[in-house]
Amino acid sequence: MSPREQVDKQEVYVDVEGRTLKISNLGKVLYPRTGTTKGEVLNYYAQIAPVLLPHLKDRAVTRIRWPHGVEDMSFFEKNIPGGTPSWVHTVTVPTTGSRTASKEDGTLTFPIVDDLATLTWMVNLAALELHVHQWTVGRNGRPRGADRLVIDLDPGEPAGLHECCQVALLVSDALEEHDLTAKPVTSGSKGLHLYADLPKRLPSDESTALAKSVAEALEKARPKLVTATMTKARRSGKVFLDWSQNSGSKTTISPYSLRGKDKPYVATPLGWDEVEEGADDPDALEQFRFDEVLARVEEYGDLFS
Numbered sequence: 001m002s003p004r005e006q007v008d009k010q011e012v013y014v015d016v017e018g019r020t021l022k023i024s025n026l027g028k029v030l031y032p033r034t035g036t037t038k039g040e041v042l043n044y045y046a047q048i049a050p051v052l053l054p055h056l057k058d059r060a061v062t063r064i065r066w067p068h069g070v071e072d073m074s075f076f077e078k079n080i081p082g083g084t085p086s087w088v089h090t091v092t093v094p095t096t097g098s099r100t101a102s103k104e105d106g107t108l109t110f111p112i113v114d115d116l117a118t119l120t121w122m123v124n125l126a127a128l129e130l131h132v133h134q135w136t137v138g139r140n141g142r143p144r145g146a147d148r149l150v151i152d153l154d155p156g157e158p159a160g161l162h163e164c165c166q167v168a169l170l171v172s173d174a175l176e177e178h179d180l181t182a183k184p185v186t187s188g189s190k191g192l193h194l195y196a197d198l199p200k201r202l203p204s205d206e207s208t209a210l211a212k213s214v215a216e217a218l219e220k221a222r223p224k225l226v227t228a229t230m231t232k233a234r235r236s237g238k239v240f241l242d243w244s245q246n247s248g249s250k251t252t253i254s255p256y257s258l259r260g261k262d263k264p265y266v267a268t269p270l271g272w273d274e275v276e277e278g279a280d281d282p283d284a285l286e287q288f289r290f291d292e293v294l295a296r297v298e299e300y301g302d303l304f305s
């Protein structure tokens with residue numbers, strides 16, 4: 001979809017793995033600060049798909065859409081939108097407790113992004129951010145337990161990525177005591193996410209409890225650097241360990257998803273050597289833009305695999 005005459009048209013039809021998709025407004029600028037167009041966003045997702053799709057596999061996806069670009073309004077979307085093609089795979093789950101935005105029958109129907117056609121269809125709707133649950137969907141189409149744990153490291157100013165790296169090393173050691181190996185990913189926003197594959201699936205309330213106990217133990221051990229409490233006022237200069245994203249109703253930005261920030265930053269898997277450098281040197285690590293992430297994958301492969 002690169003030829004200029006196509007870019008200038010409002011709508012083009014593209015064939016993606018045998019599906020015909022109508023793609024619109026390729027020239028529309030979605031990131032005004034960098035002039036990044038919807039065509040470039042679609043191109044990023046097409047190029048990153050080989051490493052992104054395995055991490056979206058079998059997971060219900062919540063999207064954040066910016067129809068008029070990142071300087072305009074955005075909205076969260078859980079249910080599949082009207083006009084969803086019949087070939088898009090979905091999972092329907094009951095809405096319980098804190099789950100909101102339910103349909104009248106008390107369920108939510110999420111899309112599952114398991115191929116390039118579904119990814120392209122979704123990104124064409126200006127779904128810049130793809131957020132996934134930590135539980136997966138089984139072959140029978142029903143939700144299973146969580147297969148991984150996530151801890152979200154959110155820095156409270158003036159803390160930043162540097163402090164997140166220091167705390168990530170502590171969290172990694174703490175998880176190792178539970179025989180869990182942490183994998184670091186920049187959030188594409190201010191912080192860092194740590195994931196650990198679970199040796200056996202856990203109900204979401206159990207993985208949440210495990211993450212909470214790790215966070216609270218670290219808060220106790222390093223109270224000047226770490227907080228496990230949501231309250232913003234208590235975060236100043238510290239790193240908040242958000243354990244709550246393991247909840248069955250919550251989602252975290254997927255590795256390799258773009259963010260709807262002022263620049264096209266991406267949630268980027270890191271090597272632990274990079275985290276160590278980031279912990280030593282405040283200037284060593286910054287959030288990565290999409291072009292940098294494509295170059296990293298070219299060079300290192302998928303650091304999250």
Ligand SMILES: [Mn+2]
Pocket residue numbers: 152153154187191
């Ligand atoms: Mn966060």
